[in-house]
Amino acid sequence: MNPLKRLASQTAVYGLSSIIGRFLNYLLVPLYTYTFAPADYGVVAEFYAYMGFLAVLLVFGLETGYFRFRSGGEREPPVVFATVVRTLIVANGGFLLAAVLLQQPIADLLRHAAHPEYIWWVAAIVALDSVGAAAFARLRAEDKALRFAGIKLIEIGANIGLNLFFILLCRQAFEADPDSLLGRLWDPAIGIGYVFLANLAASGLKILLLAPQLKDGLFGAGALFDLDLFKRIVRYSLPMVIIGMAGIVNEMLDRAALKYLLPYDDATNMAQLGIYSACYKLSILMTLFIQAFRYAGEPFFFAYAKQQDAKQLYALVLNWFVIFCVFIFLLVTLYLDSFQYFVGADYREGLTVVPVLLLANLLLGIYVNLSIWYKLTDRTLMGAWVALIGAGITIAMLWLLVPIYGYQGAAWAHLACYSAMVAMSYLLGRRYYPVPYDMTRVFGYIALGLGLFGTGRWLTSELGWNAFAAGTLLMLVYLAMVAVMDGRKLIVRPA
Secondary structure (H helix, E strand, O other): OOHHHHHHHHHHHHHHHHHHHHHHHHOHHHHHHHHOOHHHHHHHHHHHHHHHHHHHHOOOOHHHHHHHHHHHOOOOHHHHHHHHHHHHHHHHHHHHHHHHHOHHHHHHHOOOOOOOHHHHHHHHHHHHHHHHHHHHHHHHHOOOHHHHHHHHHHHHHHHHHHHHHHHHHHHHHHHHOOOOOOHHHOOOOOOOHHHHHHHHHHHHHHHHHOHHHHHHHHHOOOOOOOHHHHHHHHHHHHHHHHHHHHHHHHHHHHHHHHHHHOOOOHHHHHHHHHHHHHHHHHHHHHHHHHHHHHHHHHHHHHHHOOOOOHHHHHHHHHHHHHHHHHHHHHHHHHOHHHHHHHOOHHHHHHOOHHHHHHHHHHHHHHHHHHOHHHHHOOOHHHHHHHHHHHHHHHHHHHHHHHHHHOHHHHHHHHHHHHHHHHHHHHHHHHHHOOOOOOHHHHHHHHHHHHHHHHHHHHHHHOOOOOHHHHHHHHHHHHHHHHHHHHOHHHOOOOO
16 A cells, blocks of 8 residues: 555554544533533542552553563564563552552542542553553554444443443442342442443453463563663653643643632532533534644645745645534534533523633633644654643643633633644744734634624623524635635645
């Protein structure tokens, strides 16, 4: 197969499996928010935020290191893989052992003293996922995209199935007859903990499916641990942890920190965290589109970089990216009366954060486009500094805004962070890799979207229009304006 066609097909497989998987996991949100109180769902949001940080930390950037040294030819691929796998098994095994031994003190520190088991359950999930990351990296290196995607989807399917089994079937059976076969599998004392147990079982199944790859790393021919190679891989890989941690700070720190920054008692803080986290999920369409664009866009930008009209095409890509993101923004905000049923009634007081979070994610998508300046010019260290400054802004804004404005402040912290990162990346890009972006048109579309959103609020609240009718009219206005201003550019390439 032509190398470019193979790259495109594998990108589609990896991208679709991740996007479909993430979308399916989002479909669990109605199950949780219609079943559990906001304070209980806040526990899930909090621990998954911790898991986001641990997932970056406990892989140590060794996936990237594996690709680098496997392709470098300095050591045989089995030696590189064995070194990475054994490193991850030892490190994550030690982490899990510490979590088991210290579960009660850690639970006390995190204000979950009544459920120390959450600590080791979550630690086990992270440890299994971190070891599995090495096996997935090997599948990618060996061009086994379908096996990669299949295992991912099986894991996700198992997680969803077990959630439905425990939280829906077993809980309902318990309420009808606690002594029934299924009813005995539901323990009210565990409650929200079944979310972690389902994930733990799914992660264990994934490791079993990856056993052939992991076995080769432990007992296969040529599977030797190379101490010198280990030192070199770690030196190469650890900077990736810094970049990854900065990204996680920008994406997930709010859900980890809200409990400690909100000015209420612990129970109220957890309820507020649950409400905010559930409403955060309503930005799913924007998030999924940006993730899909990352998978397709990065190889496209690199592949097209040497073409004469590359910069003009990149500018056109950003223009149409923003047009589509504003469409998503309007789709969700103008029809929010319908989208609100994605979460339970107890969570809907937080819907006011949805437009802010959608706008923040739109800016994140613009940043992804603009970031080609450091990727195409090998200035990744400067790109890391942009991410670190963004993380600093996130921390500062959360600390300043959340105690005063509650979870609304967390949404605005996202917006402040990504606004600054867009500005920094655009200015640095003009210096190191100038692309003729039409920023007037880009921000003109964003202003148009905000104007139509405001008009929709005015039509429904002041004039009493039906929300669906007002939203449909304004969506048609937007599409008509796009057709007039940019419709021809969709079919005519720039000169």
